[in-house]
Amino acid sequence: KHFKNPKFVKEIKNPSGKGEVGNIRCGDIMHLQIKVDNNKIKDIGFQTFGCPAAVASSDVVCGLAMGKTLEEAKKITKDDIVKELGGMPKIKLHCSVLGIEALKKAIEDYEKHE
Ligand code: FES
Numbered sequence: 533k534h535f536k537n538p539k540f541v542k543e544i545k546n547p548s549g550k551g552e553v554g555n556i557r558c559g560d561i562m563h564l565q566i567k568v569d570n571n572k573i574k575d576i577g578f579q580t581f582g583c584p585a586a587v588a589s590s591d592v593v594c595g596l597a598m599g600k601t602l603e604e605a606k607k608i609t610k611d612d613i614v615k616e617l618g619g620m621p622k623i624k625l626h627c628s629v630l631g632i633e634a635l636k637k638a639i640e641d642y643e644k645h646e
Contacts, residue, residue, distance in 0.1 A: 535584040536619070540594035542577035549642030551634035557626040560586060564634035566597075568642050573597050573605055578631065586622040590631030592616045604641050608632055 547565035553598045555562050560582035567575035580586050590614040592613050613628045614620045620628060 533553075534588035534591040538587055540577050540591050540598075541579065541587070543579060544575055544577045546640070549638040549640070549645075551637030551639075551641060553630055553633045553637060555582065555586075555626060555630055556596050558583070560627075561631065562586065562590060562630040562634045564590070564631065566635070566638045566642065568602065571601050573600055573602070577634075578634065580630065582630055583599040583624075583627055585620065585627040586630050588617060589613045589620070589628035590634070593631035593635055597635055602642070606637060606639060607637070 544565035548568035
């Protein structure tokens with residue numbers, strides 16, 4: 533569901549923060565943007581050249597982060613994603629960190645320019 537019909541594959545115009553990460557294991561790239569208002573994530577979107585597992589797990593990251601405070605969003609873990617997806621093959625676990633790392637970078641980017 534999160535791969536075939538992702539809700540958050542979109543570009544956020546005039547984002548408050550942007551994160552870009554590459555996956556060391558496979559070389560795939562993730563771009564993620566956030567819109568912050570009153571210390572909460574009001575909108576979030578990503579674009580990736582990653583695999584279906586990266587798309588699905590990043591869509592879950594965005595869904596979990598939406599509406600959260602920045603502090604809450606920083607605490608999202610790989611385990612939260614895997615739980616939400618109902619499991620993930622071990623060989624694909626490295627794909628699930630792309631979205632989390634991009635989210636953390638986007639928050640850092642926002643905090644740097646705040
Ligand atoms: Fe590269 Fe999954 S194989 S993100």
